[in-house]
Amino acid sequence: MQMRRAGAVLASATMALALSACDDAGGSSVVEKIRNNGEVSIGTKWDQPNLSLKDGDGDPEGFDVDVAEYIVKELAGGRKVTITWRESRQANREALLQNGTVDMVVASYSITAARKNYVTFAGPYVVAHQDTMVRADASDITTATDLKHKRICQVPGSNSYKRITESPPDGQLGLPARLVAANDYPECVKKLLDGELDAVTTDDMMLAGLSSHDPDQYKLLNDPFTDERYGVGLKKGDEATCEAVNRAVAKMWQDGTAAKLLRKWFGETGLTLPTKPPPAEKCG
Template identity: 45%
Template sequence: MNSGLVWVVALSCLGLTGCAAATASVSSKDTIVVGVKDDQPGLGLKEGGTYHGFEVDVGTYIAKHMGAKQVTFRTVRSDNREKLLNAHTVDLVLASYSITPDRAKLVTFGGPYYVAHQDIMLRRAETGVRGVRDLGGRRMCQASGSVSTERVVIGLGIRPRLVRGSSYSDCVRMLLGGTVDVVSTGDLVLAGFAARYRDRVKIINAPFTDERYGVGLRSGDIDGCEGVNRALTTMYQDGTAARLLSKWFGASDLKMTTSVPEFEGCT
């Protein structure tokens, strides 16, 4: 290639959004790596070397709908989702990843694939909490990297006694062991634990926020985002979403929504 042509190509790339960016969409990949949690029953759990759960199944559905020939999984945590996405360690993240304005500055969100609602989980014998206003003074677990605690403390001005946990599975262990009194986050996360520990914990079914669980993509991947939204629309329309929600959370007695969520838009 002569030097003049090299400059033409370079200038063309600069005039667009960058040639690398144009070819980096997850929608063009034969193998898609999906980041999921490995410790959340019902959503993403790794047992015997295999990941399973609602988000694992949804991630598989999306990737195959986008044309991937192979789908693999990698563990993410609430505090490293953006880092792993933008480092190209994972291509999609489905990990109870609530869409927020601050997070949307760092990644592009497809979906949401489900609109959950923040609720409260207690030990089954507990009777003193009927709603979020009853959390003042209670020992509430604060999971690392989660925004759920901020919604209670900053958003509503309620002052529980915060006890730090590394993850929601850690929080649930503390709830079962009596170290904390309350775990509060999206009801779909709580439902997975409630189904597993049905005789020991309960969800009070007093929701107080919307939790728009998005599919995280690398920042600026508009083609990938649009592909994700097409896949999610089909997933709800063909009945797969309703079947998967029943499969993973039916035992929790949580009332679930099976209509297509309103998408954020790929911008």
């Protein structure tokens, strides 16, 4: 009886070691998965011109996409990697990371204190600034503080409206604006043109892309009032990948790629483009 029990214990331990070995082969972190399996799934937005826009059956294109591809190439150490792109909207980014649908999110994903409770952030790879866009003929809104009692857009999962209506840390101005719901920022822009909104306020890079197809219809106030640190979202606790991504981002700025990509996607939008790398987040 004791011999059979000892054999069972030994078999159980052997199976556990085998499973552990399989886990190690697959990689317990995203950077290991990339290097061992040659594949990775990345969440991006699919409706953000110049940042990440998916048109038809092709892959998404934009600044965020190019940054993600650069980072993956660096993490792979020269190995070939297959990237699966998945749509990651404002409202579901944390859930996609937590349930393993995506390995990382590169989607104009501002690093905030509240989000850090659920996500490990690497980067930031660039700093945007919240600004405000109005119709070209608007004259009653010239600064963000003029949004008091005005109709602004509220997109699920976005913090932009909170910057207007709430106080720090995740808010900013604490103004009593009127919120109008929309599913995404392209819908916000449509509501603005249709007269259902007085302004759309969010990151200047997003506004520049959204207005680029018909710039005569819109006016950006050029009144930035926040620093939006775009980070790479990872599953909570994946510090190894966080450190590897931070090294890749540092190299991207050092070798001139960051400046090149910013010029590629925003060089003709009128934005003042950053020239220095932002300080990296601590991964611990």
